Amino acid sequence: MEGLRIPILTDTSHSSEWVEPDEVARPVVAYGVASDEIGAFELDMHRHAKGQMLLVQRGALSIKVEGGLWIVPPRSAIWVPCNALHAIKVTGALEGYSAFIAPDVDARLPQACCTVSVTPLLRELLVRAAHLPLLYDEGGANSRMIAVLLDEIAAAKVEDLHLPMPTDARLRAMADLMMAVPSDRSTLESWAKRVGLSERTLVRLIRRETGMSFGRWRQQLGIILAVQWLADSSSIQQVAADLGYESAPSFVTMFRKTLGAPPGRYMAERHFARRL
Known part of the structure; x- marks a missing residue:
């Protein structure tokens, strides 16, 4: 122009x-x-x-x-x-x-x-x-x-498209691993062992450094990655699989509860608004 x-x-x-x-x-x-x-x-x-x-x-x-x-x-x-x-x-x-x-x-x-x-x-x-x-x-x-x-x-x-990032070196190592392989749905116990912490210490540290529980932080990571991938034209089924969900409907339910709309409608509204 x-x-x-x-x-x-x-x-x-x-x-x-x-x-x-x-x-x-x-x-x-x-x-x-x-x-x-x-x-x-x-x-x-x-x-x-x-x-x-x-x-x-x-x-x-x-x-x-x-x-x-x-x-x-x-x-x-x-x-x-x-x-x-x-x-x-x-x-x-x-x-x-x-x-x-x-x-x-x-x-x-x-x-x-x-x-x-x-x-x-x-x-x-x-x-x-x-x-x-x-x-x-x-x-x-x-x-x-x-x-x-x-x-x-x-x-x-x-x-709400923000992912708080921890500063503790052990938590950052865990966060980097989770971002690299978001389909890894390992338990809190498993992640604690991988970074050399007790479950109680991991729960306390991640709450202190991010203001979220372990489960809420991992869910927010999934939302952040899903929005990024959907904007890059990935299908809902592919995003659900890449995030480790057993089915697309379970991913859609999580997405809707977090952002107020299912992923298809959420992204369609943004593409429609761009054309106005």
């Missing part, structure tokens, strides 16, 4: 359209984001002085921030506060929009990283902001539009 700044995520350093957002003398600067890569790639740990709202239109991405992992499916966005150290991983093609917001602009903006649902108005405001000149005129229609954008971001509904 004419006038839209679209840095290619894999090579922003060579994009003539990319200007470091922290260097732009405006409270909000927005970009379109795009990648047509076939494989996965990751932007290494980095930070911005401005906070970042990243909307996914097509595809899905995951973001690692100290203390957690977030998945962003279509029609959702993630808020990364200013100066938060984070890495971004993309699998396959991605389209979206990103707004960088100065930390002193609006005290209502979230203070912690979170995934939020995106209304049609918020999406259109991000698109409009990405078409503005970098140094847009202030004090008129552009500033009023930016003010409405901030209102919509502050009012966005938080989605």
Whole structure:
């Protein structure tokens, strides 16, 4: 689209359209984001002085921030506060929009990283902001539009697509193994033995470090991976098998109880919203 700044995520350093957002003398600067890569790639740990709202239109991405992992499916966005150290991983093609917001602009903006649902108005405001000149005129229609954008971001509904990550080395080793082979449905007793802990100690540590029980944490891991795989066009049957469920209906029941809709409808609503 004419006038839209679209840095290619894999090579922003060579994009003539990319200007470091922290260097732009405006409270909000927005970009379109795009990648047509076939494989996965990751932007290494980095930070911005401005906070970042990243909307996914097509595809899905995951973001690692100290203390957690977030998945962003279509029609959702993630808020990364200013100066938060984070890495971004993309699998396959991605389209979206990103707004960088100065930390002193609006005290209502979230203070912690979170995934939020995106209304049609918020999406259109991000698109409009990405078409503005970098140094847009202030004090008129552009500033009023930016003010409405901030209102919509502050009012966005938080989605439960966050996986708290433990810092204890033994728990991180367990988490890495579970993420590498999510179909492994070993018992709590078995996992405790594998990481050299008693069952009681494992239960206590994972509760202290994640705020969840062992079973709830493993279920949330399954939700995070399922959303990522479904956004990458995997079938419900394949996702259920890859997560170690004996049947697709049992996986669908878990998904519906956690996110409020069965996986087919959950993803269809996001693809439909993208076309509006």
